[in-house]
Amino acid sequence: MKITQSYAIPKHLLLECTRMGQLLARLRTARKVKQADAALRAGLSRNTAYRLERGEPGLALGQVLRYLDAIAPGSTLLDLLLENDPALVSLAAREATKRVRDLNARELQELDF
Numbered sequence: 867m868k869i870t871q872s873y874a875i876p877k878h879l880l881l882e883c884t885r886m887g888q889l890l891a892r893l894r895t896a897r898k899v900k901q902a903d904a905a906l907r908a909g910l911s912r913n914t915a916y917r918l919e920r921g922e923p924g925l926a927l928g929q930v931l932r933y934l935d936a937i938a939p940g941s942t943l944l945d946l947l948l949e950n951d952p953a954l955v956s957l958a959a960r961e962a963t964k965r966v967r968d969l970n971a972r973e974l975q976e977l978d979f
Contacts, residue, residue: 875923886930887921889946894919894937896953907936 875883894904905915910929918925918933934941938951945951949958969977 870924880921880923883923884921886947887919889949890930890933890937891919892957893934893941893946893951893954896951896957897937899937904933904936908932 894901901915901919902912905912908915908929910918910933914925914929915933918930931943934943934946938945938953941951949955
């Protein structure tokens with residue numbers, strides 16, 4: 867009987883795999899690299915890249931490292947986990963920046979009670 871890795875490992879480790887996959891996907895989008903291009907550079911199939919970004923625990927660590935190197939050459943796994951990459955830092959800054967405008971007269975009147 868075949869047992870999938872997601873049932874075989876503890877939940878906290880499964881969450882770590884998912885987090886790492888999310889970080890890989892976020893780094894790839896921050897650097898504006900297509901998933902298919904990153905997979906090709908890493909020597910992986912697009913399906914494997916998709917599974918990596920979903921955080922499936924059954925994939926080899928070597929595949930994760932090759933994919934990371936294809937997205938951000940010279941980056942380490944520690945850089946990914948600490949989110950030290952400049953592209954991730956600028957993406958977080960863009961997401962945090964929100965334009966604030968003054969309320970117009972109608973909106974001020976609605977708030978006055």
